[in-house]
Amino acid sequence: METTVQAAPHPSRDAWTSHLRSHGRRVTKQRLAVLDAVSAVPHATAEDTVQQVRSVLPNMSVQSVYVVLADLAAIGMVSKFEPPGSPARYEIRTGDNHHHAYCVRCGVVQDVPCAVGHAPCLTPSQDHGFELLAAEVVYRGVCPRCQEELAASATEAR
Numbered sequence: 001m002e003t004t005v006q007a008a009p010h011p012s013r014d015a016w017t018s019h020l021r022s023h024g025r026r027v028t029k030q031r032l033a034v035l036d037a038v039s040a041v042p043h044a045t046a047e048d049t050v051q052q053v054r055s056v057l058p059n060m061s062v063q064s065v066y067v068v069l070a071d072l073a074a075i076g077m078v079s080k081f082e083p084p085g086s087p088a089r090y091e092i093r094t095g096d097n098h099h100h101a102y103c104v105r106c107g108v109v110q111d112v113p114c115a116v117g118h119a120p121c122l123t124p125s126q127d128h129g130f131e132l133l134a135a136e137v138v139y140r141g142v143c144p145r146c147q148e149e150l151a152a153s154a155t156e157a158r
Contacts, residue, residue: 011039011092016077023075033057034068035092038078042091043100043109049090083109083138097134103143105150112139 016035017027025031030053037052038044044052050065069090072078079094083102089109099112124132142150 011035019075019077025071025075030057030060030064031068031072033060034065034072035077038069038072038090039092042093042111043089044091045087045089047087081136081138083107084140099137099139101139101141101143103146104140105142105146108143108145110143112137 013032016032020027020031033053033056034049036056037049041048041052046066046069047062049069050060050062053060053065069078069080073080073090076094078090078092080088080090081100082088083100085104086102086107093111097114099114101110101112102108
């Protein structure tokens with residue numbers, strides 16, 4: 001899996017510890033290992049995260065990683081997004097209402113700043129009485145590398 005490099009600095013262990021405790025969570029080696037894994041590989045799938053975590057905690061179960069990811073997403077320490085036709089992806093970058101560009105050919109993901117203005121970025125024509133908090137946008141397309149490969153294949157075919 002290919003992903004973008006995260007622009008934001010790696011949060012400190014102290015910040016993670018403080019955030020966990022402020023939400024009534026214990027600071028465990030499992031939670032810290034999952035946070036480290038998601039921080040190291042932005043836009044990783046849960047399975048990618050399992051592989052990263054198991055390099056540090058070889059006996060951590062797949063189910064435990066999924067449970068920790070869900071809990072960290074619930075308390076706002078990781079964000080989860082689901083590109084079309086792809087497993088959910090996780091990242092440490094939260095709270096800024098950024099969006100994603102997703103290559104439908106190779107699956108590469110790039111962060112995209114807020115589309116226009118302040119959160120929730122996009123104003124719907126009808127909000128149905130909701131107090132809108134965020135907008136999620138996934139731009140689907142073909143990344144530059146895949147475009148080059150497609151152009152090269154087309155040239156070879158001629």
